[in-house]
Amino acid sequence: TPRIFSGIQPSGGLTLGNYLGALKRFAALQGGEAETIYCIVDLHAITVWQDPQVLPQRTREAAAAFLAAGVDPARSILFNQSQVSAHAEMAWLFNTVARVGWMYRMTQFKDKAGKNSENASLGLLAYPALMAADILTYQATAVPVGEDQKQHLELTRDIAAKFNHDYGVQHFPITEPLIEGVATRVMSLRDGSKKMSKSDPSDASRINLTDDADAIAQKIRKARTDADPLPGSMEGLKDRPEARNLVNIYAALSDESPDQVLTRFEGQGFGAFKPALAEVAVTTLEPITRRMSEFMSDPAEIDRILADGSDRAAAVATPILEKTKEIMGLLQTR
Ligand code: TYM
Numbered sequence: 069t070p071r072i073f074s075g076i077q078p079s080g081g082l083t084l085g086n087y088l089g090a091l092k093r094f095a096a097l098q099g100g101e102a103e104t105i106y107c108i109v110d111l112h113a114i115t116v117w118q119d120p121q122v123l124p125q126r127t128r129e130a131a132a133a134f135l136a137a138g139v140d141p142a143r144s145i146l147f148n149q150s151q152v153s154a155h156a157e158m159a160w161l162f163n164t165v166a167r168v169g170w171m172y173r174m175t176q177f178k179d180k181a182g183k184n185s186e187n188a189s190l191g192l193l194a195y196p197a198l199m200a201a202d203i204l205t206y207q208a209t210a211v212p213v214g215e216d217q218k219q220h221l222e223l224t225r226d227i228a229a230k231f232n233h234d235y236g237v238q239h240f241p242i243t244e245p246l247i248e249g250v251a252t253r254v255m256s257l258r259d260g261s262k263k264m265s266k267s268d269p270s271d272a273s274r275i276n277l278t279d280d281a282d283a284i285a286q287k288i289r290k291a292r293t294d295a296d297p298l299p300g301s302m303e304g305l306k307d308r309p310e311a312r313n314l315v316n317i318y319a320a321l322s323d324e325s326p327d328q329v330l331t332r333f334e335g336q337g338f339g340a341f342k343p344a345l346a347e348v349a350v351t352t353l354e355p356i357t358r359r360m361s362e363f364m365s366d367p368a369e370i371d372r373i374l375a376d377g378s379d380r381a382a383a384v385a386t387p388i389l390e391k392t393k394e395i396m397g398l399l400q401t402r
Contacts, residue, residue, distance in 0.1 A: 070102035072246075073208035075109040075149070075199075078130040079118065084275040084349075085264035087137060087356070088251035088320045089214030095138030097212060097246075104144040105206055105381060106134060108374075111149045111156060111198060115191040116180065128370045129360075133277055135373070136359035145384075147377030149202065154385035158201035159194070161392060165231050166197045170223055176216070200224040204240045205385045212246040215253040216263060221245040235395050251320035257291040260309030275349065278357060285346040288314075293338045300334040302326045314338075314345055321348045 074094060076086060098104050108130045110123065118126075127148050134146055149155050171177060171193045181188035191198075199220050203211055204227070211221055221243065228240035256262040256273040264274045272287055279287070292310050299305060305312040312326075318341075319326040333341050363370060394400060 070210065071105065071206055071208045072097055072102045072210050072212065073105045073107070073203050073206050074212050075107040075112070075202055076130055076134075077113045078108050078110055078123065078126040078148075079113040079116070080126065080266045081276045081278055082130065082133050083254075083264050083266050083277065084317070084353070085214065085251075085254035086133075086266075087277060087353075088249075088254055088317070090212065091133060091137035091139070092251075092320075093212045093246075093249065094134070094144075095140075098138075098140060098143045102210065104139075105208070105384070106139055106144055106146050107202060107381075108134075108146075108148040109199075109202065112195060115189050115195050128367050129364065131370050131374055132360045132363035133356075135363050135370075136277075136356045141373045141377060145377045145380045147374050147381045151374070151378035152382045152385055154205050154382065154389040155198065155201050158205045158385075158389055158392065159198040161396065162197040162200050162204075162227050162231075163194055165234070166194075166200070166223070166227050170226065171196060174219060174223070176220065196220045196223045197227065200227040203243055204228055205388055206381075207241055207388055208243055209241050210244045210246050212248075214251075215247055218245060218247060237395055239392065239395055249320065250316045250326055254317060254320075255309065255313040257287055257313075259292065260313055275353070277353065277360060279353075280357070281350045281354060284349050284353065285343075288342050288346040288349060291342070293342075295337070297335050297337050298330055298333045298341060301330055311338075314341065318345050318348060321352045 074090065076082070076090060094104070094106055108127055110127050113123065131146065131148070139146055174196055177193060177195065178185070180192060200223065203224050213221065225242050228242055231240055232238055254264045256264050256268060258270055258273040262268070266274065268274060272290060275284055275287055291314060293314065294308055294311060296308070298311065302312070302315070305315065315326050315329055319329045322329070
């Protein structure tokens with residue numbers, strides 16, 4: 069059966085990149101033939117230091133963002149990773165399948181570990197094995213993500229293939245990455261060569277899902293651009309990364325193609341384009357921000373939704389974990 073799985077870390081405020089690259093698409097994938105399972109990956113978040121006083125709130129905030137973006141607990145399973153122990157158990161099994169060299173090759177590890185990688189947590193190195201566990205504990209067939217997760221998904225496929233090969237079984241599917249649309253890599257508003265990220269030190273580089281209308285308008289007004297007018301199609305934006313990014317954001321927000329957007333703005337400069345973009349951004353994000361704060365005003369309700377999701381997730385994951393242990397020859401005495 070087709071099954072979609074994806075996750076988001078609760079490690080700080082979510083951005084427009086998370087919304088367009090992930091949350092919006094998670095909501096759109098519901099109601100198709102595939103079951104949809106969405107996870108707030110708190111075990112991934114703690115691979116770098118998280119203040120235990122703050123993490124529960126951030127986990128609820130991430131849940132509120134899923135719900136506000138239209139993820140419906142009646143149609144999807146929504147839960148936080150640490151409540152379903154199968155993830156951590158499966159991750160250990162995959163630690164014995166994956167090779168150390170595969171982990172050192174991950175660009176996210178290199179970026180996050182920095183120069184002194186000997187000092188990174190062991191969990192940060194093993195991060196992709198836990199991610200493979202998230203996906204394969206549900207035998208998920210497709211994973212919607214932004215472009216930056218592509219390498220991790222290739223590693224998930226490598227782990228599934230090596231497991232199937234080593235144990236001579238067809239147990240795990242070779243998962244398809246779903247990296248689709250014009251917003252799979254939303255870039256920083258200050259630097260068209262860097263992705264928009266919650267960890268960028270400059271708040272002006274990103275739009276946060278909690279920003280109000282004034283903040284959004286101001287960040288777009290100050291976004292870095294060039295002085296040329298807009299061309300009639302994306303072809304003409306090849307060497308203009310900042311301009312391309314803003315047009316892609318507009319298109320993703322308004323559910324148009326970038327070329328459709330440019331047809332309307334051909335010949336105009338950013339003096340005209342930026343206010344129009346700010347208006348689409350505010351109109352689209354305002355209801356989401358409002359729903360997020362409504363959900364946040366009832367944390368007990370969020371916890372209830374997540375607890376119910378955890379039960380449903382565990383019901384899918386546990387038999388697959390048990391079967392995996394059996395394949396590996398781990399003695400089952402009960
Ligand atoms: P995370 O929490 O960094 O990001 C969550 C999702 O948002 C996407 N994203 C973006 N998309 C477009 N433009 C951007 N600027 C941008 N920034 C973030 C990410 O690609 C991602 O889809 N390792 C994952 C979490 C994870 C996971 C999984 C995902 C853990 N287990 C299993 C899929 C399946 C991560 O750190 O995402």
